Amino acid sequence: VQQHAETALAVAAEPFLGAVGFGLISLAALFSTGSAINATLFSASRLSTQLATDDFLPRAIARNGGEPVRALLTLGGLTAAFTFFGSLDGITSFASLAFITIFGFVSALAFRERDGSLRTAVVPAVGTLGAAATVVALLWHLYTAEYGVFLTVVGIAVAVVGVELLYFDRRSI
Secondary structure (H helix, E strand, O other): OOOOHHHHHHHHHHHHHHHHHHHHHHHHHHHHHHHHHHHHHHHHHHHHHHHHHOOOOOHHHOOEOOEOHHHHHHHHHHHHHHHHHOOHHHHHHHHHHHHHHHHHHHHHHHHHOOOOOOHHHHHHHHHHHHHHHHHHHHHHHHHHHOHHHHHHHHHHHHHHHHHHHHHOOOOOO
């Protein structure tokens, strides 16, 4: 499995079903991956269109006709660029960092906006502190064990924050 991590299932099927088994498992993995990418792109493009409609993203991303074509093409292009210039490890590590950071900010917001009781303070406090510790641990791991991925993640983060700071107006939520 370690030698063939990307194709472990296909390699495992080969002794039982031969080259046909390897081909079938590989084809199934290709369709599964394509389906996941397709679903992610379409749901993200619809979300981007809604955010553009609500003035959180540029209007140029909004729907063209009845479908979010511009958003889909924009996200598809960005995905292709990240895939071509980056690495899968960098992309997934940045996605993990983004998810953990958003979770931490939502937990901090829930802590700040709680009703004042101790019962409603514990869970968001643990979420905030846990997210902060996880971000530090992830970045430390990438820095010490996968320095190239660390540089990719930091580069993407700087680019995203830079676009946010340069483009978007500040409004209180």
